[in-house]
Amino acid sequence: MTEPVATGPATEPLFTEQGASWLWVLAGPAAGISMALIQLSAGYGIQWVVPGAFFVLVSGFLAIQVKAARIHTSVELTADALRQGTETIRTSEILRVYPEAEGAEAPKWQYARALGELTGVPRGRTGIGLKLSNDRTAQAWARKHQQLRAALTNIVEERIPPERTP
Template sequence: MTSDPEILFHEPGATLWWLAAGPVAAVLMMFIQVSSGYGWHPLLPGVFLVLVTGFLGLQVKAARIHTSVELTREYLRQGTETILLSEIARIYPEADGPEVPKWQSYRALGELTGVPRGRTGIGVKLSGDRRAQAWARRHRNLRAALVSVVDEGVAS
């Protein structure tokens, strides 16, 4: 029997609450039909329900794949990219003041072209003189967890 690793930090990427917009759109369309005197015809609200829920379902699924974050004592997963914590040599300090730190120009972890919108980067130095940016919405929590496990790994 294998045990799941202890998760130190987790962000799902997107909330399933967005899927409620489909039924809300259908109810609003039904209200507009009835209040305008057109009567109740289920086809148009049904189309709104299927289209809005389907489109948002695709968006939520993509966000949950590509913008989710998971940190354990063994690895950091950013979207679809996973790096071992043994590969992280250093966590760069948080940006302070008007000067932009050099690490903010490093590539973002995950298979995205940059740090996802609504997330903040965290500079990391990797083994083999590589550098990158980890990222999260709750970046201070991720930074604290990363610093503690990377310092713990260096000490042992």
């Protein structure tokens, strides 16, 4: 089990992803306006119960979804810690960043546990293989996975020089 990592204001984020945008909640007012326009075009006038219900229900449902996505699919990397959703690990535990998967055969790290409390890499994100201390393997993930991979690689290479092949 990983220990909680205290990230103070002195640690500047090297990479962040919010998980979801609050702009999605604007679909609620759009649904309400659409229902009002449908009623108007049918010639019945506007009866505010139906557009109001669409406005409230769609906005409420999407607000819950966005809040959950911002908690469970957000990513933050500082020099000291990597936070994936609600799980945080120390960057000192990361010993190696595996190369991207190439070819038809999946590398072993793609079967490793995804960081965070979700059962796998969230939809729309790409996994990044990590070798951790105590002979563990895990997957970090992000939408902008190349940027996260580059930042993680820089952190690991600053601490551990890259392996040289003769």
